[in-house]
Amino acid sequence: MKASSAQKIPRLLALIPMLHANPGMELKKLQEISGYENISDLKKDISSLVMFGIPPFSPADYMDIYIENERVYVDFPQGLEKPLLLSAGEWQVLQKSIAAELKMSDGNSIPSDIINKAVQKLSGIPFALENETPYSGRKEILEEAMKEDCQIEFHYRSILSREPELRHVDPWLIFFHGGFLYLIGYCHLRKNPRIFHVERMDHLEIVELARENQQPENIKEMISSSYIFNSDSGFEVEIAFESLLLRAVEKYFHVHEIGDYHGHNGCFLGWKTAKCSVGESIWFRSMVRSFGTKMAILSPEHMRKSFLDELNELPEIFPAGEKLDSQ
Amino acid sequence: MQDQMNKTERLGCLYLTFLNHPSGISFGKLKDLLPIAYQGEEQSARRKFERDKDELKLLGMELKCLLPGDFRDDGSQVQDYIYVPAEEIRRMPDFILSEEEATALSRVIFSAMSKLSDSDDEHLILKNAAEKILYRNPELYFSKYAPERNFSYVNGSSEDLATIGLVHDALSKSKKIEFSYHEEKRIVDGRGLISHRGRWCLVASLSDSDEIRHFYIDEMKQFKMLKENVKKISGFDIRNYLLHPLAIRIHEFRDVLLTVSEDREDAVSDFLSGLPKSGCLKKDVSNFSFKTSNQEALFSWLLRNPGSISSIGPDSMHADYIKYLNEIKAYYK
Numbered sequence: 001m002k003a004s005s006a007q008k009i010p011r012l013l014a015l016i017p018m019l020h021a022n023p024g025m026e027l028k029k030l031q032e033i034s035g036y037e038n039i040s041d042l043k044k045d046i047s048s049l050v051m052f053g054i055p056p057f058s059p060a061d062y063m064d065i066y067i068e069n070e071r072v073y074v075d076f077p078q079g080l081e082k083p084l085l086l087s088a089g090e091w092q093v094l095q096k097s098i099a100a101e102l103k104m105s106d107g108n109s110i111p112s113d114i115i116n117k118a119v120q121k122l123s124g125i126p127f128a129l130e131n132e133t134p135y136s137g138r139k140e141i142l143e144e145a146m147k148e149d150c151q152i153e154f155h156y157r158s159i160l161s162r163e164p165e166l167r168h169v170d171p172w173l174i175f176f177h178g179g180f181l182y183l184i185g186y187c188h189l190r191k192n193p194r195i196f197h198v199e200r201m202d203h204l205e206i207v208e209l210a211r212e213n214q215q216p217e218n219i220k221e222m223i224s225s226s227y228i229f230n231s232d233s234g235f236e237v238e239i240a241f242e243s244l245l246l247r248a249v250e251k252y253f254h255v256h257e258i259g260d261y262h263g264h265n266g267c268f269l270g271w272k273t274a275k276c277s278v279g280e281s282i283w284f285r286s287m288v289r290s291f292g293t294k295m296a297i298l299s300p301e302h303m304r305k306s307f308l309d310e311l312n313e314l315p316e317i318f319p320a321g322e323k324l325d326s327q
Numbered sequence: 328m329q330d331q332m333n334k335t336e337r338l339g340c341l342y343l344t345f346l347n348h349p350s351g352i353s354f355g356k357l358k359d360l361l362p363i364a365y366q367g368e369e370q371s372a373r374r375k376f377e378r379d380k381d382e383l384k385l386l387g388m389e390l391k392c393l394l395p396g397d398f399r400d401d402g403s404q405v406q407d408y409i410y411v412p413a414e415e416i417r418r419m420p421d422f423i424l425s426e427e428e429a430t431a432l433s434r435v436i437f438s439a440m441s442k443l444s445d446s447d448d449e450h451l452i453l454k455n456a457a458e459k460i461l462y463r464n465p466e467l468y469f470s471k472y473a474p475e476r477n478f479s480y481v482n483g484s485s486e487d488l489a490t491i492g493l494v495h496d497a498l499s500k501s502k503k504i505e506f507s508y509h510e511e512k513r514i515v516d517g518r519g520l521i522s523h524r525g526r527w528c529l530v531a532s533l534s535d536s537d538e539i540r541h542f543y544i545d546e547m548k549q550f551k552m553l554k555e556n557v558k559k560i561s562g563f564d565i566r567n568y569l570l571h572p573l574a575i576r577i578h579e580f581r582d583v584l585l586t587v588s589e590d591r592e593d594a595v596s597d598f599l600s601g602l603p604k605s606g607c608l609k610k611d612v613s614n615f616s617f618k619t620s621n622q623e624a625l626f627s628w629l630l631r632n633p634g635s636i637s638s639i640g641p642d643s644m645h646a647d648y649i650k651y652l653n654e655i656k657a658y659y660k
Contacts, residue, residue: 009339010386014455018462025465033458033468051332052339054347055360063343079346082418083459088492090456093449095522097439110431118428122460124420125498126519126530126565137597155590157634164590199632202593244509247545267658292627293651296658308659314633317648320584320640 011035012045016063016080024071043067054078086122094119098129104175105139106215107146135181138204139174142183145206146171152185154204156196164202165189170211172219174198177228184223186213195226227280234279237303239288240268241295249274252287263298273298285310337364338382345388350399351411380410389413402554417499419459432460433467490550491527494520503534503553508542515540516557519565530568532560539568540576571602572624573617580618583625584640587613591635598628626651 015034019025027039036042046065053062064075086094098119102112112129120127145152152171155164168188175182181198193216216222223229240261241249249255249272257275261268278284285307288295297303332340340361344352354376358365365372380390391413393405400415424432436457443450461467497504498517505514515531518539522528527544537558568574587595592613599615609615619625626648629636639645 009335009342013339013342013386014458018458018465021463022465029465029468033465035454048335049339051336052343054340054343078343080343082421083462085417085419086456086459088490088495089452090459091491091495093439093452094436094456094460095527097435097453099522101435101438110434114427114431115435118424118432121422121424121428122419123495123499123520124422125495126563128519128521128565128569135597136600137593199594202590204593265658286631289630289655290627292623292630293654296655304659308656311630311652311656311659314630314652317629317636317645318638319642319645320586320638 008045012049013080014083016049016065016074016077017083019065019072019074020077020081023073027067027070027072030072046072052078091123102129103177104173105143105146106173107143107148109143135198138198138201139181141204141206142171142174142198146173148206149211151188151207151209151211152204153207154201157200157202167196168207169194169196170213172215173223175223182228184219186211188212193222195223195228227283234277235300236275237278237284237300238273238275238298239295240265240271240273240298241291243270243272245291245294246272248291253284254278268296278303281306331366332361332364334382337361338379338386340364341379341383342386342388345383345390345410345412346416349412349416350401350403351393351405351409353407353409355407357410388416415496424460424464429461429464429467433457433464436460490544490547493550493552494527494529494544494547497552500552501557501559503555503557504529504531504550505553506542506547506550508547513542514553515542518560518563519568521565521568521570523570528570530565532558534558538576541568541570572628573599573602573619573621575621575624577621577623580620581622581644582641583615583617583619583622583644585615585636586638587615588634588637589613591632594632594635598632622647623651 011034015030018033019030027042031039031042034042036045046067049063049065051062055061060076061078062076063078066073098115101110102115116127116129119129142152144150151168153166153168156167157164166189169183170186170188171183172185172193173183175184183196183198183201184193185196186192187194239249239253240263246258249258253274254277255274256277259273261271261273276284281303285297285303288297288307289310297307341364344357344360352360354373357376358372365376383390389412390410393399393409393411395406395408397405399405399411436453440450440453440457443453457468494504494517498520503514504517505512507513514534515529516534517529517531519530520527521530521541529542529544529547530539531542532539537560585595595615599617602617622644629639629648630652639648
C-alpha cells in the first residue's frame, strides 16, 4: 500500500540535513537508510522534492535536489541545513538505550565518558551520565581482564562464609541489577560457573594467564535462570516500606500485591506493604538490609528471626580513636 | 507556469514556509504567498487550509492561532490573526562528533534497535533519532558491530516524556522552572541533567537560596517553564553534582572519619571514589576523612559490607550509626 503524503513528507524532509551534509551520497545508501523497498519509488519521491519551496518561489527558493550518477545532491536545503532538535520521546528512548548498554559488559563496552561527551554535544546543556554504582575501580579491572582474555583472582566474602576465600576465575560478563554489579565466570575453586557480587571482592587482580574456559553460548540462560532474575518461584515474604520507595520495590523485587500498612506498629504509619516472591532468602535479606530504616520484613517469622540474627552478628564498629585492644 | 499544486507539493511548501516563518503568518498573507495553493472563494480556501493544518500536524508541525493582542513565545505582540507553530521549531545545536563519539552512539542506537521489531514504536523513534544524530556520519548507520544483547533492565515510563522535553527546553533557553515536588511547590533555576540509574534528574539551584538540589523528573508534577531568566552563575561543572549516594542532599554536610579494616581498603576506596569535588581526603593508609550530606547511605553501605571498617568518627556520627542499627533491630522485637 502506498504511503500517504503525511507519511512520505516527514521521511523525505528528515533526510535533507544528511544529504546536505554529505553531498554525493550513494542512492543505494540512501535507500538503506530511508527504508524504501523500491529504489525507483525513492528516485520518484526525491524528484518530487524539487517542487518544495518557500515564497516568493524564485528559483533560489526551491529545494535544489538532484541525482547524478546514482548519487544524491542537495544545494538549497531551504531551512533544513540542520536536523530538528531531538524530541522528548527521542531523548527518553536514547537515554534508556544508553543506560541499557552500560549495564552489561564483556570487556568490549563503550566507555561512559565518550558517551557523556557525545550527549553533551547533542543536547547543548550540561549533562552527565552516572555510573550505576560506585564500583568504578573494580569494574575497570574486570573489563580489562575480559578484554585481554585473562584470569582474575580475588578474596571473596560470600554471605555464607565467615572468612574470605581466594578465588581464581575466568571472567565472562559483568552486569548490573538492583543497584549491584555482578560478575559471571568460571570459578576454578568450585570448578563450575558462578555469579559473584563485585561489592564482596577484595584485592581484585588480573592474573597473567589466559582464560581456560570461554564464555558459554547459553550464558544468557544461565543468568536469567539464576536467583537474581528468577525469584518469582520460592516462598512469599511480606515487607513494609516508606511509600517513597514504591518504585524501587517494584523494580528490584518480584511483587505481586501492594497495599497500605494497617498494622499496629506505630513506626510504620503511612508506609506501604508488599508481598514478594523470594527464591534466595539470603540475597533478599541483604537487599532489605540495604534499605536500612526505611524497610522491614513483616512475615514469615523465620525470615524476621534470620534478619535479626544477622544484624546481631555484625562486627562491632567502634568510635574513632578507641583503641583496638578493646575489640 | 504552474496553475495548481498537488497535495504533496502544497503540504511540503506549507511546511517549509512555516519552518522559515516561525513568528507566524496570517491566512491572508498565506494566500498571497501561495496563490496557487489557495485559489478560489475565501471560504473554500479556508476550509482547504484547515484540512492542510490537520495534515501538517501529522507531519509533526501543529499550528495554533494567535488573536490580535496575544503574545508570541518571544514576548512580541501580535497585530492580526496569525498561525504559528504550536511548538517552537528548534534545530540541533552545531555539533561535530569525533569518530569515537559517533561510533559509540551508533553502537548504542543500533544495538537497541536490533532488539526491537520494526513495528515497535521505539524502533521508529530510535531510527528518527539516528538520522538526526548521525546526519554527518551516515557511514555509521546500521552499525554492524553492535553486539547482541538480550537483556533490558531499564524501566522507562512514557509519563516522563513530556516533562523531559519541557525541562530540556527550559534549560536550553535558560528559563526558570516551576513544578510541584512531593506536594511542595518549587521554583528553580535549572543547571543541567543527570541520568542516574535509568532516571532523569534535574540539577537546579533553588530560587530563594542558590543551594543546588537534585530533582527526579519522574516525580515532578504540574511542570511549567516561566518567562523569567535564570540567575547566571559562573564555573558550574555538573561533574561536581553527580549523584554519589553520600552526596545526595538530605542534611547539611557532616564530617566523617573511617578506619578501614585490614584488607578491605579496595572496597572502601571504590565506594568513596566518585565523590564530587568536596571529595575525600585520605589521611593515611587505613583512615579516610570526607564529608557527607546523606549519612544513611553510609550506614546502609556498612550493613551491606560488614567488617569493612573498624571505627567511625566523630563520636556524634558513631552515635547516629548505633541509633540507626538499634532502630532497625527494634522492628524485629
